Amino acid sequence: MFVWEKGTLNKEQEDAIKQEGSILLVACPGSGKTRTLTYKIAYELSRIESDKEFVIAITYTNNAADEIKERVELLGVDTEQLWIGTIHSFCLEWILKPYHQYLDDLKYGFRVISSFDSEKILTELCKPYDKPKITYWDCGIIAKTDNYYLTCLDVSKHQPLQKIYSEYFKTLKKNNQIDFEQILFYSYKLLVQKPIISHVLCKLFPFILIDEYQDTKEIQYHIIAKILSANSGNSKTLIVGDPNQSIYKSLGGFPMPKVDLEKLFGFELLELSLIKNYRSSEKIINYFEHYKTYPNLIEACSWDKDYPSIITYTTLVSVDNIIEEVANLILFNVSEKGISPNEICIVAPQWVHIASITRQLMIRLPDYSFDGPGMAPFSRDIDNFWFKVSRIALTEPSPYMYIRRLRWSKEVLKELDSIGMDVSEVSDKCFLRICNSISINENDGLKYLENFFVEICNHLSISMDDYDMLYEHYTAFFESSKARIERLIKEGNPCIGEIDSFRKVFKQKDGITVSTIHGIKGEEYDTMIGFALLDDYIPHFNDNNGSENAKKLLYVLASRARKNLHIISEYGRGINRYNPDGKSPTPHLLEYKYEYDEIKLK
Numbered sequence: 001m002f003v004w005e006k007g008t009l010n011k012e013q014e015d016a017i018k019q020e021g022s023i024l025l026v027a028c029p030g031s032g033k034t035r036t037l038t039y040k041i042a043y044e045l046s047r048i049e050s051d052k053e054f055v056i057a058i059t060y061t062n063n064a065a066d067e068i069k070e071r072v073e074l075l076g077v078d079t080e081q082l083w084i085g086t087i088h089s090f091c092l093e094w095i096l097k098p099y100h101q102y103l104d105d106l107k108y109g110f111r112v113i114s115s116f117d118s119e120k121i122l123t124e125l126c127k128p129y130d131k132p133k134i135t136y137w138d139c140g141i142i143a144k145t146d147n148y149y150l151t152c153l154d155v156s157k158h159q160p161l162q163k164i165y166s167e168y169f170k171t172l173k174k175n176n177q178i179d180f181e182q183i184l185f186y187s188y189k190l191l192v193q194k195p196i197i198s199h200v201l202c203k204l205f206p207f208i209l210i211d212e213y214q215d216t217k218e219i220q221y222h223i224i225a226k227i228l229s230a231n232s233g234n235s236k237t238l239i240v241g242d243p244n245q246s247i248y249k250s251l252g253g254f255p256m257p258k259v260d261l262e263k264l265f266g267f268e269l270l271e272l273s274l275i276k277n278y279r280s281s282e283k284i285i286n287y288f289e290h291y292k293t294y295p296n297l298i299e300a301c302s303w304d305k306d307y308p309s310i311i312t313y314t315t316l317v318s319v320d321n322i323i324e325e326v327a328n329l330i331l332f333n334v335s336e337k338g339i340s341p342n343e344i345c346i347v348a349p350q351w352v353h354i355a356s357i358t359r360q361l362m363i364r365l366p367d368y369s370f371d372g373p374g375m376a377p378f379s380r381d382i383d384n385f386w387f388k389v390s391r392i393a394l395t396e397p398s399p400y401m402y403i404r405r406l407r408w409s410k411e412v413l414k415e416l417d418s419i420g421m422d423v424s425e426v427s428d429k430c431f432l433r434i435c436n437s438i439s440i441n442e443n444d445g446l447k448y449l450e451n452f453f454v455e456i457c458n459h460l461s462i463s464m465d466d467y468d469m470l471y472e473h474y475t476a477f478f479e480s481s482k483a484r485i486e487r488l489i490k491e492g493n494p495c496i497g498e499i500d501s502f503r504k505v506f507k508q509k510d511g512i513t514v515s516t517i518h519g520i521k522g523e524e525y526d527t528m529i530g531f532a533l534l535d536d537y538i539p540h541f542n543d544n545n546g547s548e549n550a551k552k553l554l555y556v557l558a559s560r561a562r563k564n565l566h567i568i569s570e571y572g573r574g575i576n577r578y579n580p581d582g583k584s585p586t587p588h589l590l591e592y593k594y595e596y597d598e599i600k601l602k
């Protein structure tokens with residue numbers, strides 16, 4: 001049985017781990033959810049009784065899966081019987097790949113289309129629609145258990161969008177392709193049409209963990225429920241998350257209430273909570289509690305709980321001075337409060353706000369480095385085979401990276417095996433050795449990777465023409481990267497195509513982080529600086545549940561801060577003929593009668 005040193009976990013974390021039954025765990029920000037999940041997985045792995053069983057952990061992102069898996073490995077636990085990944089990967093691996101032949105639509109096989117290719121097809125299909133004008137940004141569907149639903153809030157566009165999607169699905173079908181929403185839809189359909197699949201799977205999975213349940217979609221709950229409920233209550237689950245941080249409502253995510261989960265699963269859940277916050281000062285916690293939409297307790301337990309936090313808010317800065325204001329706040333935190341630049345994060349509601357600020361801050365503060373948005377020359381399309389290879393190609397063979405690179409090698413070999421290549425003679429260590437032996441002298445990042453991939457193919461005697469998947473992924477990888485690099489160069493990043501920018505994607509974060517609020521989910525910094533906190537962005541003008549969702553975004557923003565928090569609703573944004581004064585501050589910020597600190601910036 002897996003045991004841990006006394007003092008590693010607090011009582012509530014231990015209770016959640018040792019509980020025999022199924023649990024709904026509501027965790028406040030900074031309560032050590034990741035630590036709890038890591039130990040819970042290790043604990044359940046040590047209790048597995050058969051070598052045919054698996055502990056399943058569903059995470060919101062591939063990065064979270066990587067991080068948790070690595071932490072479990074660091075505990076010295078064998079992870080052979082751990083399967084961890086996103087719900088889409090789960091559906092692909094356990095439902096669609098083994099059972100697709102039972103569905104008429106997929107019986108001749110299928111390939112998953114990348115988001116880049118999907119965007120290309122939809123953009124083309126939108127072109128003829130002028131009145132009303134339809135663009136790719138109007139496209140969006142959510143798969144529910146009975147059908148696909150459009151997400152565009154402008155219903156006058158629904159008729160043309162239905163036509164566009166009908167054509168889109170036809171195109172995919174013709175090419176035996178499916179997209180991300182279809183992965184969920186077809187998986188659910190299979191589980192409904194062939195109950196035997198759930199019966200087989202439930203016997204393999206004695207324990208299923210779902211992280212970030214507040215961002216889980218209806219169809220995802222139903223997929224897991226089909227499997228859990230097939231085992232007459234013998235499969236256990238841990239559902240964990242924070243309803244106050246449910247910020248993906250527009251994509252269909254919501255925290256399903258306990259009673260509804262129980263009805264769906266067919267068994268009871270014990271509700272437990274993690275209420276000790278190890279992240280923020282008491283002052284920060286008191287501040288963000290105001291934005292709660294779900295009543296939970298939070299207790300300040302951080303070493304810095306008595307830190308004399310500075311919390312500021314201003315509406316007096318003009319959009320023309322925003323760079324100066326943010327730069328001064330950075331300098332104030334670094335020089336006067338001793339905060340490390342790596343521990344500062346700047347956020348805004350949308351990508352467009354931060355794309356330009358990163359560049360301008362780089363010019364204003366040349367001695368600082370910035371980890372900006374979309375600064376990667378290629379997209380982190382984790383399902384792309386060549387992206388998987390590029391992770392190894394662009395990282396150095398160091399002891400620190402060894403376990404990670406070995407895992408990546410294993411993943412690459414698994415992919416090759418799944419397309420019918422005989423790689424039985426190549427071990428993960430051997431593949432890593434091959435990669436380490438390749439030396440390419442090339443400064444252009446894409447050319448470097450092209451050469452690297454050719455060498456890999458030569459070493460393994462692979463001809464890309466023989467394998468559709470390798471060829472399609474190759475084209476998608478390079479086409480999307482080229483488009484991305486062109487855009488970034490146009491936006492003023494002339495060196496983005498160089499090999500150093502490519503390598504940077506996998507290096508440890510360095511410098512001040514610049515991100516959207518959605519992008520910093522799960523992260524923590526000493527100082528958070530938020531700007532463009534304005535009506536129409538927060539709440540979003542198209543959001544019919546705007547007030548509540550705005551609170552959640554402010555809650556997430558403020559609860560990332562350990563020590564200091566600076567929020568700005570600058571004036572002068574969005575001025576036009578109909579709105580000569582520009583956008584006004586987010587109403588919640590104006591209504592909150594908080595005694596903010598005043599600081600003198602140079």
Ligand SMILES: Nc1ncnc2c1ncn2[C@@H]1O[C@H](COP(=O)(O)OP(=O)(O)OP(=O)(O)O)[C@@H](O)[C@H]1O
Pocket residue numbers: 007008009010013027028029030031032033034035242278279521522523524559
């Ligand atoms: N039992 C504990 N004692 C002391 N510190 C802890 C304990 N558990 C976790 N921590 C620390 O608490 C901090 C927050 O943990 P973590 O990032 O896992 O929070 P979280 O619950 O995932 O937060 P959020 O939901 O806001 O993303 C980390 O620095 C972690 O090391």
